Amino acid sequence: MACGTGLAARYLAERGCQVYAVDISPHMLRLAAAAMGRERAKACFLRQDMRYLDLPRRVDTLICASDSLNHLLREDDVRLALRSFYRALDDGGRALFDVNTEYQLREGADDEPWEFELDGMTVRWASSWDEENATATLRMFYGTAGKHGAGGVVEVHRERAYPGPWLEQELYRAGFSGVEV
Known part of the structure; x- marks a missing residue:
């Protein structure tokens, strides 16, 4: 599923x-x-x-x-x-x-993105927490980044606890x- x-x-x-x-x-x-x-x-x-x-x-x-x-x-x-x-x-x-869980989504929320490399691909992740609606907004970038510009995909997901x-x-x-x- x-x-x-x-x-x-x-x-x-x-x-x-x-x-x-x-x-x-x-x-x-x-x-x-x-x-x-x-x-x-x-x-x-x-x-x-x-x-x-x-x-x-x-x-x-x-x-x-x-x-x-x-x-x-x-x-x-x-x-x-x-x-x-x-x-x-x-x-x-x-x-x-x-x-x-709410704890995972709330505590994992950090407006400061974190970044890592995976098989030559740059992955950037940032999330924020909406206390009123018990939802997290996750912003993810997958692609290449370098001195000469960036190319990749941005995904935005919302999750509710x-x-x-x-x-x-x-x-x-x-x-x-x-x-x-």
């Missing part, structure tokens, strides 16, 4: 799993397909919104990693996604996901049992 560049999908496909790589972004799906390499035959790429999943069949495991639920900024959207996850699972299936007890309650309301936090 929200497969992004497809690294997790590739990892699972390399280990023999049949994978539905789902993302709302056509660009991310193209990157995911390219990342699959020779494992591409084990993946089905689907452009779908996690709130309204319509998979070809029910699955035994659903993974929504990289704090993707935090990108849903309204409680109702998180509720829709959790219900959608539950409906996509076989009986006894499991959903695995991670979220950033949801309290653990609220998420647990909503998981049970969506139909899940045996919730572990």
Whole structure:
């Protein structure tokens, strides 16, 4: 779910799993397909919104990693996604996901950007915290930078923090049992 560049999908496909790589972004799906390499035959790429999943069949495991639920900024959207996850699972299936907590987003917010090099690419990251709305705005630059100008991509993401007890309650309301936090 929200497969992004497809690294997790590739990892699972390399280990023999049949994978539905789902993302709302056509660009991310193209990157995911390219990342699959020779494992591409084990993946089905689907452009779908996690709130309204319509998979070809029910699955035994659903993974929504990289704090993707935090990108849903309204409680109702998180509720829709959790219900959608539950409906996509076989009986006894499991959903695995991670979220950033308010502490992580608030304490990680720093208007001073930090920068590092990764495989010859410059990565700059800055974030700010909106206390009133419990949201962080993350600004990321990926590309090349040097004396003669810069070229790259700028991404801006907003993430909302949801309290653990609220998420647990909503998981049970969506139909899940045996919730572990």
